[in-house]
Amino acid sequence: MRNHILAFIIFIALPAGVFAGEAKILSLSGAVEVRPTREGQWTSASKDMEIAEGGGVRTGADGGVVVQLPNKTKVWLKESTALEIEQRQTLASRLALVFGRIKVRVPHLMRKEKFEVRTPAAICAVRGTEFTMGTTEDGKMDLKVLFGEVKFKFNVPPAKGKAEFSIPQGQGLETREDGKPAAPALLTAKAEREAMENWNPGLKPDERQKGLIQKENDRAQIKDYAKTTASAENAVKNFLNVVKESDLEAGRTLKDVHGNTVRVDQRMMRPAADEIQFFNLVKRPSYANYTASSDGFAYNGGAVANRLDYMQMTMNFNQDLPQRIEEWPSFFNGNSVNADWASFVLANRTKADEIFFIAQGYEYDAARDELVNNTNVVNYGTLVDRNVIITGVLKDEAGVSAITGLGRITSLDIQDAGTLDGQLKYGDGTNVNGGSSDVIWAVMTNDAVGYSRPTDRPDNAPLAQYQADMYDIGAQGTGFLWFAKENYVIGNGGQIRTAGDFTNSSSDPFSLLKDNALETVMSVKKSVGNNSALITTSDLAKADIDTEDMFSYNGGAAGVGTNIDIVFIPDLMVAAVQRMLPAISNLSE
Amino acid sequence: MKKIILSALMAAGLAPAAFAAAPEDSKIFTPFFDMTLSEAAFLPSEGNIFSGGNINTQVGLLSKITQADHLFALYNFSYAGQGFAPQDSKQFTDRSMSHGFNLEYRRFLTDRFRVRPGVAFNTGYSRTGANEAWKNGLYNMNSAGAQLAADYTFDEEKNGYVTAQYLFRSIEFPNYTDLLAEFQSAGSQGNIDGGLNDQVMGQFSLRPNWNKFFGGVTYTVQNYRNQKVVENTGVYGDTKQRDTDTMLDFGFHHSLWIFEMYPMVSYTMHTSNQNFMKYKFLGDTAPEFAADYYNFKEMNLSVPVDLNITSKWAIGGAFNIQRRAYDKRMARNEDNDFTTSKQVNTMTTLTGSIRKRINEVAMVRLFGSFIVASSNTKFERYMPYNYTGNSFGIAYSLSY
Amino acid sequence: MKRIILILLALFLVKSPVFAAIDWESKGMQIAGEIMANPAGFFYDFQQDLEATTPLPPGKRFGIQTSLFPTTIPMTYTNVSLKARLHGEGRIAPGVPQLDLVGGYWDMLAAKMATKDSETVDSAKFGGYYVGGILSASVSPRVRTFWGYKRSVLKAKLDFKAGEEPEFLGTTVSSFDTGFKDDFFIAGIETPKGVNKLWSIQLNYGLRTQTFSSKVSWYGKYFELGLNIFPEGVLVFHPVWNFHLNF
Secondary structure, eight states: OHHHHHHHHHHHHSOTTSOOSSEEEEEEESSEEEEOSTTOOOEEOOTTOEEOTTOEEEEOTTOEEEEEOTTSOEEEEOSSOEEEEEEEOSSEEEEEEEEEEEEEEEOOOOTTOEEEEEOSSEEEEEEEEEEEEEEOTTSOEEEEEEEEEEEEEESSOOSSSOSEEEEETTEEEEOOSSSOOOOOEEOOHHHHHHHHSOOOTTOOHHHHTHHHHHHHHHHHHHHHHHHHHHHHHHHHHHTSOOOOOSSEEEEEEEEOTTSOEEEEEEEEEOSSTTEEEEEEEEEEEEEOOOOOOTTSOOOOSOOEEEEEEEEEEEEEESSOOOSSGGGHHHHHHHSOOOEEEEEEEEEEEEETTEEEEEEEEEEEETTTTEEEOSGGGGTOSSOOOSOEEEEEEEEOBTTBOHHHHHHHHHTTOEEEOSSSSSOEEETTSOBSOSSSOEEEEEEEOSSSOOEEEOSSOOTTOBOEEEEEEEEEETTOSSOEEEEEEEEEEEETTSOBOBHHHHHBOOSOHHHHHHTEEEEEEEEEEEESSOOGGGOOSHHHHHHHEEEEESSOOTTOOTTOOOOEEEEEOTHHHHHHHHHHHHHHHHHHO | OHHHHHHHHHHHHHHHHHHOSOSSOOSSEEEEEEEEEEEEEEEESSSOOEEEEEEEEEEEEEEESSSSEEEEEEEEEEEEOSOOOOTTTOOTTOEEEEEEEEEEEEEESSSSEEEEEEEEEEEEEEESSTTSOGGGOTTOEEEEEEEEEEEEEEETTTTEEEEEEEEEEEEEOTTOOOHHHHHHSTTSSOOOSSOTTOEEEEEEEEEEEETTEEEEEEEEEEEEEEEEEEOTTSOEEEEEEEEEEEEEEEEEOEEETTEEEOOEEEEEEEEESOOEEEOSSTTOSSOEEETTTTOEEEEEEEEEEEEEOSSSEEEEEEEEEEEEEEEEEEEEOTTSOEEEEEEEEEEEEEEEEEEEESSSSEEEEEEEEEEEEEESOOOOSSSOOSEEEEEEEEEEEEEO | OHHHHHHHHHHHHSOOTTOOOOOHHHHHHHHHHHHHHOHHHHHHHHHHHHOOOSOOOTTOOEEEEEEEETTTTTTOEEEEEEEEEEEOTTTSSTTOOEEEEEEEEEEEHHHHHHHHTOSSEEEEEEEEEEEEEEEEEEEETTEEEEEEEEEEEEEEEEEEOTTOOOEETTEEOSEEEEEEEEEEEEEEEEEEEETTEEEEEEEEEETTTOOEEEEEEEEOSSEEEEEEEOTTSSSSEEEEEEEEEEO
């Protein structure tokens, strides 16, 4: 009665279909007998026969049967096996394997439900498990756990070794006859395969592994598919031609501080065996006219389309460098290499036949053992040991195109023309200013104070700097010009950064480099007063900087020139420094 | 893009959940996992020691919707680090990483005939050193495409079948521009938003297979969308670049006692209408023009041999030779001038390895190889052409 | 037969006569350059060594782990990690994978000790944490695959003493806050090599910075030996030794 009420309540409380009454035979083959109740008789089994609690099932020498318990547990019995259903309550089930081999698959159980399988020697508690178990009547048993975990306990603690084990999937336990303690061991491939094969009754031996073999074939097929796909993708990649004509390359598209879209390409190349060339090319499809800030310098060039600017650094060594950059570290280490000369050229090359440029050269001074920028660069008679710049607008001249001329200036193939006005001659004697070009050299003054803003910067002020220095044309003291620079640290969207963006970003410095760039706008302006001695403060310097440019450009009137607007990305510097660190550190020694 | 990758990975990740924790071993889904990772040290004859690795992870799923309809899905992550590479392909320090998704549907139309349409997506990153960001790589690439293949089995006992496949890919290089060309001859490319190398690739291949012999012929056409052909004045004209490639290959798998051999030979003919203007440096006013710079014929022979000493241990060796002869490209001498002989690159590799099976799914391999690369081009400032090298490494692989 | 094999083997492994000597000095400078270029990445590699991203072995519910080498010694990253199993495989419903929650915290002792004696630095915090979840499913009794997600954060914060602040790009800096953070996707396969011995291989891929690493691990009852491979890192191989207790 109580059982009935209990069963009724449980039947209502649980989702329908979970409990279907008693254990049931799903399928069978060969000689199978069932004892439906505890006190019943052994009768021949048939499909869908029910076995109550206390009942049992056994197979003969060629029999096999699958029993399903109400909690969806499936038990497969092989031949010569006897199984008793000792307990089958809602929250506790226990099977007893008298002898033979069974495979049990227990699905997930309810929270407090217990499921145990007992053999003469031990008892196993399981939850959500699949395992096989074999035993003989005198207690020799063999347990293989396939999925889940089995808590195993000897009924009689053995003389040696532990009495309880928790056996996870992939392991098995065999009781041994030689007196050694039983311990779980990893399943071998063969044992696992035998346990995993199809235990359904009525199958011939070679049919049992059919499912496994089919799975293996499927795996082989998908493995093949993976292989052919990978090789197809590789083939696609192999077709993408790469012709490398430079050592290092980097590029980025971003917006500059004036809002123009900019594309920056950086390369490092080696024009000759003893020369390195690093350049930063900048292209803007459109360069809008802008009004400079009060601290900055006027721009007179107007709106321009397809604007090209570049910065180039060339360094020439006294020995040929090894062809491959990988050999440089040991080369610099082993030899006394020094640079012969170096030059920095910044140019606005929007028109190939009219180039506005600013160049600085450095020559090796053996006495000081370093590269020095002074009037020796232009081979001026009297040595003035201050910075020299060469600047102006180069146009196509007879026999020397603007590009060729700039190339010569880059190689420092120039000398003072001797006309006492800062004019230059090429190394072969022809005048640089053949009739259309306007190129001069100037040396930094030693008495005028340069202009620099801002003077002091509070925390988190934008990283923008304006500065200008006064230069003496031809070192004569009669004509002066101002070399003006605006420097900004900008992000990819053109916004000016602050120091706080770098120090308080809580993201790694490496990512910061990817998102930032340096922009510098350079121009050469006239001096209003043309007297360096009067410039004693930064404010006086700003007042002396004319809004008119020194050199006119693109057919503009006198004073209507242009600027050089370079965006410099750090991408390549990091890679170059890392590659050439041994070389650089040696050079500085 | 990242979101797509993430959700696809999550979906792939939940796929095993659909059938695992095995109680009923699923008849519908079969998973596939393969992780291979290798790391090696390279010692070139010139230059310092460097290390590079390769990681290859593949996750796949086969769904048998019905007996005749199968659906394959595959996600592939592959990273190729520094290492020796054939000449004119990449520098030692170049690294690349790619994610690929492939989906294929297979249908058996008759017992012997099967069609396989599929789609593929791939995104790849590359950079030349560890200190550049992957995001900004000049040669980053995205590709999407589809393919249609058909298999016909003509000899079931000896596993004889023939496959015909047509593959289509649209490839984009979003970061790649060439401002240098712009500077050398203004107004030539006019393109600063990237995508100079964008192209559409079509490939047709026919591959028969019989009794462990395999071979095939593959014909590929690449049509560039933006890149134009440079003329001998240095100006990029109006013709768009177009490359074609024909490859023939043949190989077989042969087992003799404990030896296993997989020799393979392939022959490739590549033609392109692109020429090349050689500028030695920025501002070079005397560039040299080379017509049909990219046409070549290449032969590739590889003979891997494995010796299965025991079921766990195996010794392997491989011999590989690759030879590329350019049709019209002249070799360059050390001063970066063209000489009068056509460029020929050869690369020979000899590899030895010891493989141990950890269990049925995992294995570890120790390998060492010796490489000789030679070419009649002596201009090696930017790409290596002549060197010898050794490499030693270890590889782990787990495949289920 | 054996002799031929041995000779062939010797031939394959013999060094080429043209092989140049290894220049360790410039290799060291190159490594220094790589560290300077991406310091956060270098320190994060050691955090990856202590991150416990393998699932709990079947049957265990809770685990504590601390990493000994190369994190505690010599990098002085004192660390502790916890793993908790929310539910086992197939417990909630058939086919639902095991879900483990993992998390850990580490702190660099050397940074704290260095600031005690420093005149310019007021306080230095160098540490990090990670949290994540791992799903694992068995595809066969002895092969388990696992998938997961983790979020890793590395923080480096320096506070300078008032009056001793350094200058950076023309402005005085009172504190320096940098670090590394990313979301990682983890995928791996695990197979047992013996009772209480698991061998696994996994890939960790950072979605935002595309940092990735591959870990091979021999996981025993109390100790774990690992080989972490960072192909794009400064020190490519990190041999790892961890101690754990699982309940």
